[in-house]
Amino acid sequence: MSTPVIEATGLGVTLGGQPILDGIDLVVPAGEVLALLGANGSGKSTLVRSLLGVVTRTAGDVRLFGAPLGPSAPWDRIGYVPQRLPAAAGVPATAYEVVTSGLLHGRTLRPHRGHKRRALDALADVGLADRAFHRVQELSGGQQQRVLIARALVRDPDLLVLDEPTSGIDIPTQATFVDTVSRLHDAGTTVVVILHELGPFSSLIDRAVVLRHGRVAHDGPPPRARGEHAGEWHDHTHAHPDPEPPRTGPSLSVEVNP
Amino acid sequence: MTAWDQVLELLGSPLMQRALLAAVLVGAAAPVVGTFLVQRRMALLGDGIGHVALTGVALGWLVGSWAGLVPQDTLALPGAVVAAVVGSIVIELVRERGRTSGDLALALMFYGGIAGGVLLIKLAGGTNANLISYLFGSISTVSTADLWWTAALAVLVLGVGVGLRTALFAVSHDEEFARASGLPVRLLSMLVATIAALTVTIAMRVVGLLLVSALMIVPVAIAQLFARSFNRTMTLASVIGVVVSVAGLVLTYWQDIPPGATIVVLAIGVYAVAATLQPVLRRPPPPQDPHPDMVDDVLLVDDVDDADGATVRRPSPTT
Ligand SMILES: Nc1ncnc2c1ncn2[C@@H]1O[C@H](COP(=O)(O)OP(=O)(O)OP(=O)(O)O)[C@@H](O)[C@H]1O
Ligand SMILES: [Mg+2]
Numbered sequence: 033m034s035t036p037v038i039e040a041t042g043l044g045v046t047l048g049g050q051p052i053l054d055g056i057d058l059v060v061p062a063g064e065v066l067a068l069l070g071a072n073g074s075g076k077s078t079l080v081r082s083l084l085g086v087v088t089r090t091a092g093d094v095r096l097f098g099a100p101l102g103p104s105a106p107w108d109r110i111g112y113v114p115q116r117l118p119a120a121a122g123v124p125a126t127a128y129e130v131v132t133s134g135l136l137h138g139r140t141l142r143p144h145r146g147h148k149r150r151a152l153d154a155l156a157d158v159g160l161a162d163r164a165f166h167r168v169q170e171l172s173g174g175q176q177q178r179v180l181i182a183r184a185l186v187r188d189p190d191l192l193v194l195d196e197p198t199s200g201i202d203i204p205t206q207a208t209f210v211d212t213v214s215r216l217h218d219a220g221t222t223v224v225v226i227l228h229e230l231g232p233f234s235s236l237i238d239r240a241v242v243l244r245h246g247r248v249a250h251d252g253p254p255p256r257a258r259g260e261h262a263g264e265w266h267d268h269t270h271a272h273p274d275p276e277p278p279r280t281g282p283s284l285s286v287e288v289n290p
Numbered sequence: 291m292t293a294w295d296q297v298l299e300l301l302g303s304p305l306m307q308r309a310l311l312a313a314v315l316v317g318a319a320a321p322v323v324g325t326f327l328v329q330r331r332m333a334l335l336g337d338g339i340g341h342v343a344l345t346g347v348a349l350g351w352l353v354g355s356w357a358g359l360v361p362q363d364t365l366a367l368p369g370a371v372v373a374a375v376v377g378s379i380v381i382e383l384v385r386e387r388g389r390t391s392g393d394l395a396l397a398l399m400f401y402g403g404i405a406g407g408v409l410l411i412k413l414a415g416g417t418n419a420n421l422i423s424y425l426f427g428s429i430s431t432v433s434t435a436d437l438w439w440t441a442a443l444a445v446l447v448l449g450v451g452v453g454l455r456t457a458l459f460a461v462s463h464d465e466e467f468a469r470a471s472g473l474p475v476r477l478l479s480m481l482v483a484t485i486a487a488l489t490v491t492i493a494m495r496v497v498g499l500l501l502v503s504a505l506m507i508v509p510v511a512i513a514q515l516f517a518r519s520f521n522r523t524m525t526l527a528s529v530i531g532v533v534v535s536v537a538g539l540v541l542t543y544w545q546d547i548p549p550g551a552t553i554v555v556l557a558i559g560v561y562a563v564a565a566t567l568q569p570v571l572r573r574p575p576p577p578q579d580p581h582p583d584m585v586d587d588v589l590l591v592d593d594v595d596d597a598d599g600a601t602v603r604r605p606s607p608t609t
Binding site for chain 1: 521
């Protein structure tokens with residue numbers, strides 16, 4: 033088999049003197065769509081942040097595409113959508129500028145030729161072409177989230193890490209986004225997505241990892257649908273005609289025995 | 291004498307030529323760095339560095355008099371550069387540890403820097419009066435050697451600030467994402483702190499250490515009233531910095547007023563006027579519906595009878 037996209041062994045993270053993650057082993061093979069589930073505060077965000085080197089780990093080892101974290105990791109192949117935009121800064125910045133910053137990675141400190149086209153295309157992909165030169169601080173919460181998605185997609189990643197990408201996003205845009213992810217998935221992109229509800233993603237997900245108190249409580253097939261959301265009264269609207277309308281999501285029931 | 295003759299006379303004076311060149315360089319470079327500082331919410335960093343640089347000036351003086359150099363203040367500028375760079379890196383390290391202690395570290399530097407400077411200058415056999423020209427600037431004493439230093443450092447600051455602006459923007463805007471992109475976040479943060487320190491030392495001669503920060507921050511405050519983007523803010527702030535620096539300096543040619551203070555008062559005056567006029571002057575956004583043109587997420591009862599293909603007909607529970 034080819035090298036796994038993510039390979040974490042014995043991962044442990046301590047923040048503020050408290051153990052947040054402990055003994056996490058996670059291997060994500062290429063092309064898989066992995067859902068990371070768990071209650072608020074169970075450590076999902078901390079896990080992806082430590083996998084990407086945002087928070088320093090206190091134990092264990094992480095490899096991305098077979099390379100250890102650090103300058104030599106293939107950062108151009110990784111796209112990350114954080115849970116939220118940082119608190120508004122003092123200086124205005126446009127959506128276009130934020131997306132352009134997504135073109136920098138590793139030791140690439142200046143955007144390459146043709147960056148303007150790429151940034152505008154990425155914004156158009158999330159339906160924000162007409163807002164490219166607006167201040168991000170003046171966009172709505174969901175529009176800001178879409179800017180963050182465009183910033184991750186602009187470098188055409190082979191690994192997409194999404195931290196609750198659809199929270200605060202309206203249903204048509206969610207569906208468009210799921211279409212985009214499924215297109216990338218078909219092209220071979222590996223996806224790790226943190227969710228509270230499988231929702232529109234449910235048809236894409238190959239495997240689910242459930243965290244509880246900073247440990248893996250379940251690793252295997254995604255939890256089964258609970259039914260009440262998948263009833264016949266639950267219909268979807270769609271922003272554009274779609275050959276295959278997205279299936280509505282079953283809500284997640286985290287009933288797993290470790 | 292016509293106004294034109296006066297301008298010619300002004301431009302003919304070698305002293306004024308040097309001062310003008312220094313003002314243009316400093317006026318252009320300081321707001322570029324200031325834009326990053328404001329974005330990082332460290333607008334007072336320049337002030338903290340300025341205070342520490344005073345200790346550097348006194349230290350340079352002390353070493354100079356100890357080594358028997360003439361004049362005694364030969365090493366004042368190098369001393370200020372060293373102290374400012376060390377101070378800015380210390381502040382950056384403290385900030386990195388945890389944001390809450392950042393302003394405490396700044397406070398310590400403010401007081402420690404001034405007290406250290408006053409103490410050391412006494413030990414060096416100087417007086418507080420010797421420090422005044424560094425505290426409030428003395429652009430009229432700019433020598434040719436000073437000018438070369440200023441020019442070299444200003445070009446360095448502008449080169450880094452403009453050349454790496456996307457990367458510096460990335461770390462200043464969203465540090466978490468920058469880390470997740472493998473960018474050398476620490477190095478870039480240190481770079482911002484270092485060019486801030488260099489700016490403080492070159493602006494020291496023009497506006498003085500106590501007012502350095504004003505030249506870095508006030509043009510940015512003016513620019514962001516009007517600019518929509520980060521790049522525009524930076525460019526506009528830089529232009530404003532040059533204009534107020536040159537205007538302030540030229541005023542002092544005819545009036546016996548301190549140039550540093552004049553430049554800062556002028557900048558703040560421009561800010562006051564701009565802030566007042568901003569609602570009138572700012573380009574109105576293009577006349578369009580601020581709500582995006584999208585199919586509504588929420589199905590209203592009326593939509594059900596719509597023939598619009600974009601909405602899916604909800605089966606009525608009564609059928
Ligand atoms: N910087 C920090 N310092 C101390 N504790 C932290 C820090 N960041 C997170 N934590 C703690 O770590 C735990 C896990 O946080 P994390 O953000 O990973 O949760 P999560 O699973 O993503 O939750 P949510 O669903 O709310 O996003 C929480 O209890 C939180 O209080
Ligand atoms: Mg989270």
